[in-house]
Amino acid sequence: GAGVSQSPSNKVTEKGKDVELRCDPISGHTALYWYRQRLGQGLEFLIYFQGNSAPDKSGLPSDRFSAERTGESVSTLTIQRTQQEDSAVYLCASSSYRDMNTGELFFGEGSRLTVL
């Protein structure tokens, strides 16, 4: 597609359930990022994938959070045993090597997660 696509756009779940959030990056983009944004706050870095290199997981807040990416395609962010504090918008961004040299990330519209 033309841009970064995320699904679902909205997800309401009950505390303790697992959720999966999906990101389809722009075709050909080697870098993929996940960020979390709580209401009224800035973006928190979660994880970064670059090609086939080991991902940078330094931003994942707990072992309940994990993410996978197959090659340079789709990524899935999984949150196990969700808690109310996990409620946020989860944003995905991708970038090509050329765009990274100019600092430009392309963001999706996010997946809004509400944990009841």
Place this chain on the structure above:
Amino acid sequence: LAKTTQPISMDSYEGQEVNITCSHNNIATNDYITWYQQFPSQGPRFIIQGYKTKVTNEVASLFIPADRKSSTLSLPRVSLSDTAVYYCLVDMMDSSYKLIFGSGTRLLVRP
């Protein structure tokens, strides 16, 4: 990674020029300065990036003094649609390419 400090919020009126200043006192030699814009319910959008002096594009200008310890994003003749949150980032553009977003500046443009 260099820490950035920017005002929490700013108010302006349509047609005015808006300048948002970001402080990054411990910026490193290899760091670039990048600004993003975020509208409600959308992901951030790249506006401009610079290393030193002045950079201008169709959206904004970025002024960076010689010591690079601060930078100013200038939006000419703002309109209501420029109401958004503006983020200043400082990044080493190293092999990790990890961009850290702060809390941003919430700009409100009034009629």
